[in-house]
Amino acid sequence: MKIALYQMHVIPGKPEENIQKIDQWFDQLDEDIDIAVLPEMWNTSYRLKDLNELADNDGEVILPFLQKKAKALKKHIVAGSIAYKKDQEIYNRAIVINKEGSCINTYDKAHLVPMLNEHHYLTSGEKKPTVYKLDEVDMGTIICYDLRFPELSRSLALEDAKVIFVPAQWPKSRIDHWKALLRARAIENQVYVIACNSVGLCDENEFGGNSLVYGPDGTLMDNLYYEEDTLIVEIDFEKQEQIREAIPIFNSLRTDLY
Template sequence: MRITLLQLDIQFGQPEANMFHVEQWCETAQLVPHSLVVLPEMWNTGYDLTRLAEIADTDGRQTQQMLSQLAKKYQIYLLGGSVALKRGNKYYNTTFVYGPAGELLGSYDKVHLFRLMKEEQFLTAGNSSLSVNMAETVLSNVICYDLRFPEWFRKQASESGTQLFVVPAQWPLVRIEAWRKLLQARAIENQAFVVGVNRVGSDPDNQFGGHSMIVDPLGRIVLELDDNEATGSATIELSLIEEVRRGIPIFHDRRPELY
């Protein structure tokens, strides 16, 4: 499977500018049909949470239309990072995943809200996971702070047989080493590929660290970007998952009745 990471800067509170920016990067990224393309977290608004009433995408309609069109145009699987959206009278941090025909494969509301960026004051937490079958691969989506909860990953890996975790993020530079190590840890302990796509640039309160990565089931870094806007692509060998799981059968040897 070929995977392309779009590590982008985000304009604070400017959805239209950010949508145009994503479209531009897709045009220049030389996307390969039926590959997986991943965007960062909250790419439509950034963390301009105090203005969500003005700038959040109502029911995600604008976002979904755009992502569907891009997926169909380039014939790609598109995991659209995440966006700020309004549903009823509540706001969410939500991912949409699309297939090559422009079809919606699923959506995910961020489950663990990050207090250091005041998410819990403005957003509503989700209550369910997302696992989709994508090109004969089981993909599960989590968002940024979810990375710090290994039990959330293990639940999906053990119940859904997840082979590939995708983590869009806005992870600050000051904690970038934790980002790198946690991506590797989640890959090793779940014997799965882990893809993390972080933003770069800054907002009024944070500098973001990039270092988007693809990590294999042994924790080895397949691809790592720096802290500038960039695209990066790599092809992963999915057969490695079965090889690793057969060699060290952690899912067979688990004793969840004790945990």
């Protein structure tokens, strides 16, 4: 399976311009890409005070755009997350569109970042992320700060997820945490962790790039640095099965103790 990640410089507060950027990026992808991956909050960035005006109302702009693109390009889109408005509430919502153009999964970010006062502007999701299938492979998505709560990733692994996507706008100042936590989630769950961060500035916040992919044994397969760029990786599920057979951690779980 071949996957492309867009380490994007999101233009703060400019949803239309960000849609244009992504539209152009989609059209530049090679035909053999199976899944295209976007970062967190790519329609607005962290203009939290303006989200009531900027958020996509019930997905009426972005969902049709993504569905049309996925169907035309015959590619799955793990569409990061967007500022999504529903019944006067604003969510940080992850979206997955399959290559037939169907929205097959959504997830609202459960853990809101207290350092950014996200809880003043966003509504926390009330449901845990769930596994979805792309090309018959079980996968899941968590969002940025969710990475600091290992129980969430483990819940996906226990549903037999083979891949966990992590769209983010993770700060450059804590990029060492980003890399360490992603690797830990990969090793402890024996999954591919595919992390798509953004770059650039949103007011005083600088995002740290370093989009990357860790294999199910914690091997760094490839990564980017601090510029807008595309990362392309191929993942091998037969190798993953070999790793899980060699160290059968899920057979050793003590559900009677924890």
